[in-house]
Amino acid sequence: MVHVYNTLSGKKEPFEPLAAGKVGMYVCGVTVYDDCHLGHARCYIAFDVIRRYLEYRGMAVTYVQNFTDIDDKIIARAAERGVPAAELTRTYEAKYFEVFDRLNVRRADRYPRATEEIGGMIGMIGRLMDKGHAYEADGDVYFSTKSFSGYGKLSKRSEDSLLAGARVEISDKKRDPLDFALWKKAKAGEPFWPSPWGDGRPGWHIECSVMSQKYVGVTLDVHGGGQDLIFPHHENEIAQSEADTGRPFVRYFLHNGFVTVDGEKMSKSMGNFRTLEELYRRCPPDALRFFILSTHYRSPLTFTAKKLEDATAGLSRLREGYRRLKELLAANPNPAGGPAEPIDPERARAEFEAAMDDDFNTAEAVGTIFRVLSEVNRLHERSGRDGLPDGTTLEGLRRLEAFLKQVTRDVLGIDPEPPAVPDDNADRVSGLLAERERARKEKRYKDADRLRMELLEMGYQIQDTPQGPRAIRK
């Protein structure tokens, strides 16, 4: 049974979707006016793995993620660059896919754009006005937070405590400082759409209420995003949607923790963010993904170059272990013997599932994988000397291999054996390798060492194993 930490209750709860076996999931997407950074990566990797694990558990998941392609920042950035807003947003949408494909984040079933759902938003705003939850003021439309009794239930704030913050935008158009904009009157030179309240554009929160309802359903099983969206974004979405439909908006609210850099939140306003493109120049995307999954998704994550290196080393250890398992299978044709299994694949699976069932604890899950690989390595070591232990069959190892491949590649999204990139140097490398072996046999160690250096400079590390030398591309 999957358990998830629900921000609504502040507790872990058994995960039971509204319709058994079907999960409707909506995750707040990016505002497309700038490059994506590590914080985005953490969020979308977390929800990617959540989606993958629910599918692994046999559920059919509908996953929708929006693009916010109209807002103040977009307008400002477009003006700054002298390009139309729509051109700017399309550029960054394309870049979004570029960087997230490389992180092996599976694509959502749909990526609705705010600008293509204006009609639906006007519809919902109209319904909210009819029900007395919204009011028009000089071309703007605001949601009346006082009209919705559950306001504050997600972020656990009372009206008083909200007001005490006193950082709410001051506007004399609002009847109450906590009210938020559903529709904003157009200023000169801004993109606008016609509406019953005059030309304007939607507020930020309304798009998610409208698009999630349209593409996922009235009640979402899972709604996700970063912790910074809890207030006001998700709080406001609840108010809009529940005031509109009278039904629960979300069963399980899931929020990922922040990425900090040098002890501070990484964000656009801090100017300390690491774009993904930038990071890819320093480490492979799969190592970055592995790094992110090494911490539970709700915990804070501090970025340092050292941690990235540690993760890279950890990932290659994982792959080396998997390679050895394959080697074990290939090199040991089914020996005669009884049914004894050196490693129990079912136990490995049970441990992995227990970790993931517990609020998608990928850090623990990765630990279970390393534990079983450790056993694989020991077996590999032993079999190198004496062959597989008496009474061993390969059936269990085959199942273990299938299990490892499934959970690392399909659930965690990390291929245990990444497809070999074509290597133009292959012939030359094996030539040099053979030459070095000859030199070693003839005890011309100076020559052998020179060849080793030569290969290293080409980017290949030699591993001398009992089975002969191998060249590993760095």
Next chain:
RNA sequence: GGCGGCGUACCCAAGAGGCCCAAGGGAGCGGUCUGCAAAACCGCGACUCACCGGUUCAAAUCCGGUCGCCGCCUCCA
């Protein structure tokens, strides 16, 4: 000021009442292998979970307090 989170070995990070006298990764050290290395593999590693009290037969895990760090309350994943 209000709300929330975090503090576990040299670094990172799971664990949330007894399975823990605490997973896993990185680094380090010891060993195997090697012509020597490197790599790889194996082994070792916290009498203890920021600190102080308390509850309990039993606490890293619950409660109270203290200290330190961070986030949200304003656009933000």
